[in-house]
Amino acid sequence: MFFYVARQPILNRDKSLFAYELLFRDGMNNAFPNISADEATSKLVESSQFSSGIDDLTGGKLAFINFAEEAIINQLPTLLPNETVVVEVLETVTPNKNLVHALTTLKSKGYTIALDDFIYDEAWNQVFPHVDIIKIDIQISGLSEINELRRKLKDYSFKYLAEKVETYEEFQLGSTLGFDYFQGYFFSKPEVIQKRALNPSQIAFADLLFETSKLDMDVNKVCASIERDVGLSYKLLRFVNSSAFHRSRKIENLKQAIVFLGQQELQKLVAVIAAAQLSDNKPSELMRLSITRARFCEHLAVLYGRKDDAPKAFLTGLMSLIDAIMDDELKNILDRIPLSQDIYDALIDKRGVLAYLLALAVSYENANWARTSQIAKKLKISEADLPDLYLDATSWANAYSEFDEEE
Template sequence: MYGYLARQPIFDRQQQLLGYELLFRDSEQNQFPDIDPNEATSRLLSEHHLFYGLERITGHKLAFVNFAEDSLLYQFPTALDPATTVIEILESVPFSSELLTACRELHEQGYQLALDDYSFNPQWQRLMPYISYLKVDIRQTPISVLPDKLAQLRDFHGKLLAEKVESQTEFAQLQQLGFDCYQGFFFARPEMMRHKKLGHHQMHLLALIAEAAEPELDFDKLVQIMERDLGLSVKLLRFINSAYYARPNPIKSLKHAMVFLGAVELKKFIALVALSNLADTRQPELLKLSIVRARFCDRLLESAGQRDLQSSAFLTGMLSLLDALLEQPLEQLLQQLPLSDTIKDALLRQQGPLGQPLQLVLDYEQANWALCQQLANQLLPSNTDVRSLYLDAIDWAEQLQL
C-alpha cells in the first residue's frame, strides 16, 4: 500500500519559490478523491507528516495545508510546526464564532492562516486580523473585476495570493494589481509524490525498534505493550521455546519471560518481531535475509569478544534492508529513529565498530572472498570459521517463525 499526495509550488513576485500547497490524493490519478475534506486532512497528516515529515516534502519551505471545519475546530493544525505551516481555511468552511475563536488561538500560537478561494464576502471581515494570506481564484473572480474588489481590502495587511494563473499575461496583470504570491499551471502543475504507506500499527513497531536500541529496557513498559497484543505475546513465548533457549522451568508470566531472556536477547526479539510485522508479506526473502544478517553480525561480535556491542550489531544487521522492505530511502528512514550514530554510520557508510561486521556480511553474500578474509583477519581470532557462523545464522533464521 502506498500513500499519495501532490504538491503545487507557490511563488513570490520575483518568481522565487515561497512554498507548496499540499493536496491529498489516494491514487496515482492526480485529482482530489471523493471523500470528506476532514478525512483528507487527517489522512494527509497521518500518512505523510507523522512518519515522513512535511518539511521534507516541501524542502523546508512553507507548507500550505487545507483544513475543513471540524479539523480546525478540533485544533488539528497544532500537530504542525507554526514556523513552516500555513493553515488554509477551505472555502466550504462557514463563518461562526467558534471558527473565529479557533483562528484567534492559532494566530496567537504563531500560525499563519490563509483564506482559500476568497470570495470578498463581508462576513469574513472579523477574521481579517488573523489572516496572513488571501487566496483569490481568478477563474471565479476574473481579473477584470478585481480592481473594484481589491478596493474593499484597503485595511488588509497580509499578502494577496492569486490562484490558477495560466499565462504570462495574467501574471503581469496580477503584478500590476499588487498581488504578492502566485500559483497555477503557468508556473507548475501539481507534482505527484508517492511513498510506502505506514499505518499507525507500523509506526508503533518502528518505535519498538527504537526501544531495542535503548541502553536500558523498561520491562514494565514492554509488558504493557505485549499485554495489548496477543500476537506479540504468543511470538515472545514461541521465541523462548526455540531450541536455542533451553529453560529448566515453565514460564509463568510475560515479565518472567522477558527477565528470563535478559535485556540482550529481548532486544533481539523486539527487533525481529517489529521488522517482521513491518515487512510486506510479498517480501519474505528480504525479511529472512535481514534476520540472517542480524544473527551473523551478532555472532561475529561474539567471536571477536565484543559482547558489549552484540545487541547493537544484531540491530544493525536487522535494519540493513529496511529501505528495501519499506521502499523509502534509508537515510530518511533512519532520521525517524533515535538510533546511535554508531549504528547509523554502519548502515549508511559501513564505518565504525559496527560498520566492519556489516561490510563483512555484505562481502560474504557477494562472494568477495579476498575482502571477506581481509576483514575477518582484522576482526576475528585466527581460528574463527566464518562459514560456520554464516551457516548458523541461516539455521537460526529458518527456525524462527515470526
C-alpha cells in the first residue's frame, strides 16, 4: 500500500511560514480500498516511512494532521512527536465525554489541539478548555458569523486560523477580523496585475534568468556574470555544499562548483537564485513552493521517460509562479524571456507534455487526488512512485531555503 501525502502552507500575519497541514488520500479509488478515513489515518501514522519523513515534508515546522474521533480516543497521535504535530479534530467528530477525556490526555502530553472547519455549537463548550486553535472556513462562514463566534468565545485565549484564503483581499479581511494564521494559496497569486518596478540588482538577476533560459546558453558568459557577483558566487558555493547534495568533500571555489554542477544543473541553480532575488519582499513560502514544483516536474519528466526534457520541466514548474513573483501577467513576462516554444505552450496555452506534467504536479500539491489519478493514468505514470518523488522535491526545496533564508 502507498500513501499520497501533500501539504498546504499555513502563514502568520507577517506572511511567514508557521506550519503545514498534511493532506493525504483517504479512501478514493485504489489508494485505500474499502476502509474508512479513520483507518486510513491510522495506517498513515503507523507507516514508518511517514513518521520518518515528517521533517522532510515540513522542514521542521509544525504539522497539522486531521484525526477522526476513533483515532483521537485511541490516542493515535501519540505515535507522533508532540513538538511536531498539531492534532486537528475533524468537523465530523461529535463532542462527548470520551472525546473530552482523550483530548485532556493529549493536552497533558504536550500536544497542540485545533478544531477544524469550526461552526459553533454549545456541545463544544466542554471541549474548549483543551483547545489551542480554532480553524474557520472563510468561504462558508460570513463576516457576521465570524464576529458572533469571536464574541461567544471572548473568554478563551484561542488562536484563530482562516482556511480557504485564496486572494490577498481575503487575507487582508482576515487580518482585519483578527485572525492569527492563514491557510490557502493567496500568496501564490499576483497582488496587482501590473508590471512591478525592479531595482538595479533585480534587473541584473532578471537578465541572468533570461540568459540561462536560452537553449543555447553561453556557459562562459553566465560564469563570468556569476564571478562578478560576490553574493551570487557565495550562494552557489553554499548550495553545492548544502544537504541537497551528498558530498564527502567540500567544494571550495567557484570553478569547482561550476564543474561539479555541469551546464544543466548550473542553469537550474541560476534560475532558482534569480527567481528568489526577483521574489524579494514576497512570502518566503512562494519561493519554496516554486522550487518544490520545479523539482517535482523534473522528476515527473524522468518518470515519464523524457529525461532529456527534465531541464525544461524544471523551468516550466519554476516559471509557473513567476506571475506571482513579479506581480505581472504571465504572458507579459514570458514574452520577454527567450523560453523554448514547448515551455511557452505549456504555461500559456496549457498544451503539450510539459503542460500535463505541470498539471500533475499542481493537482498533487493541492491534494486533488481524483485529478492526480486521472492525469497519471493518461501519462501512464505509476501513482505509487509519486509520494517519494514529492518527498524528495520538498526536501530539496527545504535544503535550498535553509541557507537562502539565512542571508
